[in-house]
Amino acid sequence: MKASEAAREVALHRIRSAKSTRPSPEDWAAAIENGDRDALGQAITLTESNRLDDLQTLTAILKAMKASKSPRSAANRIGITGVPGVGKSTFIEAFGLVLLHRGHRVAVLAIDPSSSRSGGSLLGDKTRMDGLSKQESAFVRPSPTSSNLGGVARGTYEAILLCEAAGYDRILVETVGVGQSETAVRDLTDAFLLLMLPGGGDELQGIKRGIMEMADLLVVNKDDGSNRPLARETASQYQQALRLFPPNPGGHTVQVQSTSALEKDGIGEVADAVDALVDQWSSNGWFETQRQQQRLRQLDEHVHGLVRIARWNASSSAASAWKRLQNEVANNARHPLDAAQEWSNLRTQQEP
Ligand SMILES: Nc1nc2c(ncn2[C@@H]2O[C@H](COP(=O)(O)OP(=O)(O)OP(=O)(O)O)[C@@H](O)[C@H]2O)c(=O)[nH]1
Ligand SMILES: [Mg+2]
Structure with missing residues (x-):
């Protein structure tokens, strides 16, 4: 059993053994809606359980949520993928801070962040998202959802709903772009961002064409220092390559942008681009169709x-x-x- 799974079992055990003292689903839901972070965190832990009774508790909480009664939530769900080391966590930190400055409340969920490396990543992510996780209006959950059910991201949809009920209106979902998990995240989010490295074709970056075709926005990261000329060249190559792609169902043109997550450069432009996509999808119907x-x-x-x-x-x-x-x-x-x-x-x- 991986350390992360053991920790999850301990957390689930604690929740179950508090059965007699724990709140009713209605009170639990109300606590989440009132911004109780522990209540939210524990409910997210339930989404990772493989036990029917835990999932029944979760269902009761979700049904008790007021938010679930509204036909369309105002929150945007944004998936972020890319090969290990491309800068996803650094980008999310910078992007999240921009969104906070714009008055949003930001939740970050990570799917299987430790899949490609042996441990260590959670700690690394915590330091990389340090600025964000310290903020009152942000909630960072580097949840290792390596489900032994075979489903890559089972429970993440419910985790998103819980975060939205807690008042977070920008949900960022990070996933490593090497396995099946990005397809799962594509299926959970409104907008899907693919981060790329400067230089090298997509084959070199280990990104399958299928993943490029799923992206709503391509972002060439690490556009800084001596990488700059290469990053710009890479961006224009991808722009060319995109012309050969089939039209996407959202009816939008996929753009290529360049950022330096490290120097927090170009991040506001990405936020603008995502807002513009969501506006377009809201008026052409794709937003609700996709949901x-x-x-x-x-x-x-x-x-x-x-x-x-x-x-x-x-x-x-x-x-x-x-x-x-x-x-x-x-x-x-x-x-x-x-x-x-x-x-x-x-x-x-x-x-x-
Ligand atoms: N020069 C430069 N380095 C960056 C940038 N963004 C991230 N890095 C560095 O790249 C390394 C990997 O960054 P992460 O944010 O952990 O990348 P990741 O994609 O989340 O990696 P995994 O979670 O391991 O898949 C770190 O050393 C970062 O400091 C950038 O814009 N410019
Ligand atoms: Mg990361």
């Missing part, structure tokens, strides 16, 4: 996720049936589809 697609995808993912959790919480007879099916499939004695069908039939029979 609707995302909600439906969440429904689908949760159906799968809950089936998996139910399997873990299954009765001993169901558990031994599952073991038997696994064995048969592992030994090639049975087709996976056939075994899955038997499992699904078993479950249907058990239901009232």
Whole structure:
């Protein structure tokens, strides 16, 4: 078990064992809405749980939220991806501070920040987002959502909703742009920013074309010092390359911008560009269309996720049936589809 998972288990245990003293879902929701950071943090911990009772508590909290009753929240969800070391955390710190100056309340969620390195990253991120996490109007949660459910970002959607209910209106989600997690983050956010390094084609940067096609805005970071000429050249190369891309469903032109997250340069322009995109999507309908697609995808993912959790919480007879099916499939004695069908039939029979 990774240290981060152990810490999460300890936190979940603490929440569960306080069952008799902990607030009702209504009071818990009210505490979050009133800005109680501990209440928010603990509810986010629930989103990372693999236990049905925790998820039931979470559901009750979400249903008790006033915000969930409004048809469209005013918050913007912004995904930020890019290869390790491109400067995502540094960028989020600078970007977050700009948003705070503009009167926004900023929440930062990180998805699987430790996936590509061995530990250490959480500490690093805390120092990199030091200025932001100290601010009253900011909430930084470097949550290691390395879900053992197989879903990359299960729970992050709910974490976003919780942050919004707590009054944060700019939700920044950081993910490392090397695995599947960026697709998951794309499916959770309104605007998706891809950070790039100066120099090198996209292949060199380990960025797949598919990820470039998902981006709403490309940002060449580290446009400072001796990197400058190369950063500018890289930006114009990407601008050229984008012309060959298929039109994106939001109907906007994908722009390339340059920033120095370190020197906090060009960051306000990125914030302006994101605002302009959201304005455009609000008037052409894409904002709500995309949110609707995302909600439906969440429904689908949760159906799968809950089936998996139910399997873990299954009765001993169901558990031994599952073991038997696994064995048969592992030994090639049975087709996976056939075994899955038997499992699904078993479950249907058990239901009232
Ligand atoms: N020169 C320069 N260095 C930068 C800039 N932004 C970040 N860095 C440096 O690049 C290194 C990596 O920055 P991070 O912000 O941790 O990058 P990251 O993309 O979050 O990295 P991971 O979380 O490990 O994927 C650090 O040493 C930063 O100081 C920039 O704009 N210019
Ligand atoms: Mg980082």
